[in-house]
Amino acid sequence: MKLKGMKIGFVPTMGALHPGHLSLIKKAKEQNQLVVCSIFVNPTQFTEKSDLTNYPRPIIEDTQLLESAGCNVLFHPSTEEMYESKEEWNIDLGELEEKWEGAFRQGHFQGVTQIVKKLFDVVQPDTAYLGQKDYQQFLIIKKMVQLLKLPVKLVCCPIMRENDGLAMSSRNIHLSPQERQTALIISRTLAFVKELFPFKSVEGLTKEAVLLLNSKEDIKVEYFALVDTETMELVKDKKSSKGIIACVAARVGKTRLIDNEILA
Numbered sequence: 001m002k003l004k005g006m007k008i009g010f011v012p013t014m015g016a017l018h019p020g021h022l023s024l025i026k027k028a029k030e031q032n033q034l035v036v037c038s039i040f041v042n043p044t045q046f047t048e049k050s051d052l053t054n055y056p057r058p059i060i061e062d063t064q065l066l067e068s069a070g071c072n073v074l075f076h077p078s079t080e081e082m083y084e085s086k087e088e089w090n091i092d093l094g095e096l097e098e099k100w101e102g103a104f105r106q107g108h109f110q111g112v113t114q115i116v117k118k119l120f121d122v123v124q125p126d127t128a129y130l131g132q133k134d135y136q137q138f139l140i141i142k143k144m145v146q147l148l149k150l151p152v153k154l155v156c157c158p159i160m161r162e163n164d165g166l167a168m169s170s171r172n173i174h175l176s177p178q179e180r181q182t183a184l185i186i187s188r189t190l191a192f193v194k195e196l197f198p199f200k201s202v203e204g205l206t207k208e209a210v211l212l213l214n215s216k217e218d219i220k221v222e223y224f225a226l227v228d229t230e231t232m233e234l235v236k237d238k239k240s241s242k243g244i245i246a247c248v249a250a251r252v253g254k255t256r257l258i259d260n261e262i263l264a
């Protein structure tokens, strides 16, 4: 139901809320009269069963955090509420779907768009607030909004980090103390690349970054790349793109982490 004249800001999440999620709620509150948050661990976007099973679901703590943050409505549906037993979804997202996250998590973005479309239909937000943390996901949702002509504005919010630089993530709780130390190499590498970006070539930066990431044991780099901020195509040289972002995905122990830094 649309409330007359009230702007609705929407923050879709999978729960296990942290200050990163809450920064999206805060932004939504600044720009809207009503803020809706959804918590739904969406099975269709998971590509590993154990990841889905082990995904944290602290709903009581989450509800308290949302109340303190001034969120007006929590939408926390069951899987049965969101999905019929047999459902097809296929949207042509073009090349963006096959790259990076899409290559390592086949079908992931079909699942993401499937649930986000349903959530937009239910909530009917004026604006949805999404995190730069999942940058490719942001571009994918933007593409879906354009393709389907959905009447939703998208806002991309900055990455919230722990004091030592680790990007906040609901999956960080799976890291052992030692793995958490190892994981710091990810944000440190991105900071290093950002600092040296004005002085080094794309190729040189990429080589050094990969070396730095691999300098730790117990890390398995899936990709590190400097890509165009619109298409996520690999950047060959700095002049060929208007915007450049460094994106990384790596496994530390069993935990898969992603992070990025906008460079230009």
Ligand code: AMP
Pocket (backbone or CB within 6 Å): 012, 013, 014, 015, 019, 020, 021, 023, 024, 129, 130, 131, 132, 133, 134, 157, 158, 159, 160, 161, 167, 168, 169, 170
């Ligand atoms: P998730 O619950 O992981 O699906 O994330 C829900 C939303 O919060 C997505 O739009 C994410 O990009 C965003 N988000 C996740 N981590 C962070 C972070 N560290 N800082 C800001 N936003 C984030």
